[in-house]
Amino acid sequence: METEFFLNKSAQGFLLSSVSINTEIQSDNRCLNCDEPVKGSFCSNCGQKFQPTKLPLRLYIEDTVETLFNVDNRVFRTLKDLLIKPGKITRDYIAGQRASYLPPLRIYISISVVYFLITLLTNSSQVFLVNLGSEAAESGFGKVIQVFMFVLVPLFALFTKWLHRKRKAYYVEYLIFSLHIHSVWFFLLSFSVLATWCYTYFQIDEGSFFYYSVAAIQIIARSLFLIYFVVYLKKVFVQPWWKAIFKSMGIIFLYILAMILIILPYLFLTNQLT
Numbered sequence: 001m002e003t004e005f006f007l008n009k010s011a012q013g014f015l016l017s018s019v020s021i022n023t024e025i026q027s028d029n030r031c032l033n034c035d036e037p038v039k040g041s042f043c044s045n046c047g048q049k050f051q052p053t054k055l056p057l058r059l060y061i062e063d064t065v066e067t068l069f070n071v072d073n074r075v076f077r078t079l080k081d082l083l084i085k086p087g088k089i090t091r092d093y094i095a096g097q098r099a100s101y102l103p104p105l106r107i108y109i110s111i112s113v114v115y116f117l118i119t120l121l122t123n124s125s126q127v128f129l130v131n132l133g134s135e136a137a138e139s140g141f142g143k144v145i146q147v148f149m150f151v152l153v154p155l156f157a158l159f160t161k162w163l164h165r166k167r168k169a170y171y172v173e174y175l176i177f178s179l180h181i182h183s184v185w186f187f188l189l190s191f192s193v194l195a196t197w198c199y200t201y202f203q204i205d206e207g208s209f210f211y212y213s214v215a216a217i218q219i220i221a222r223s224l225f226l227i228y229f230v231v232y233l234k235k236v237f238v239q240p241w242w243k244a245i246f247k248s249m250g251i252i253f254l255y256i257l258a259m260i261l262i263i264l265p266y267l268f269l270t271n272q273l274t
Helices: 002-028 057-069 073-084 088-094 104-121 134-138 141-163 171-201 209-237 241-273
Strands: none
Touching: 073 088, 073 104, 073 171, 088 171, 088 209, 104 171, 141 171, 141 241, 171 209, 209 241
């Protein structure tokens, strides 16, 4: 009996010591921000990264760069699937597979800012689908178009939804589609603007190899503008080629019409004021 009592006491002591050890381990693995238990690299409660308070210089620099530019694998995967696999990112995002991609609005704003920055630095007379004259460019008309893009993108989604009204889907799905396709368009047009700038800045001789190279880049970029849209529309909404082509032309027609109707009042008012 004494032996059993001794063994039981020893076992209880061992269990108590195990519990205390586990408690210490759990308390060590708690978030420093909200004091919740952490499993993995980030806190599931507040989202803070789980790392020691005293960081080496290398980790501090990496953390600062990641915070400032927020460059991770999602950026490269988003750009790759957006440009190389037409429609995949939109289909995945609508289906709820979103963790691997940047949000549509974020990728749209990032690429559009880069595009408009390129047009500003190169003094380009082309702003999206509009070729500006020297007077219009100097009057700041290009900036007006940039502002109007925040109206045109939702309108583009509305036109796409109207031409796919039998699909019975929510408007937000078409808005995601619109943000993605405009991101691709801005990316392609960036190359067209840069090619035009190279032609004028370096004073490329007509008939030279570089002259034809710049012309080829412009033709490819502008051709892909429409071709990519047809392919993207077909892949996202799963329809025959003839329907994709027909609906693409319809959406582009309504889009250009809306752009004209939005821009005309501004032109009228500026002419009246001058």
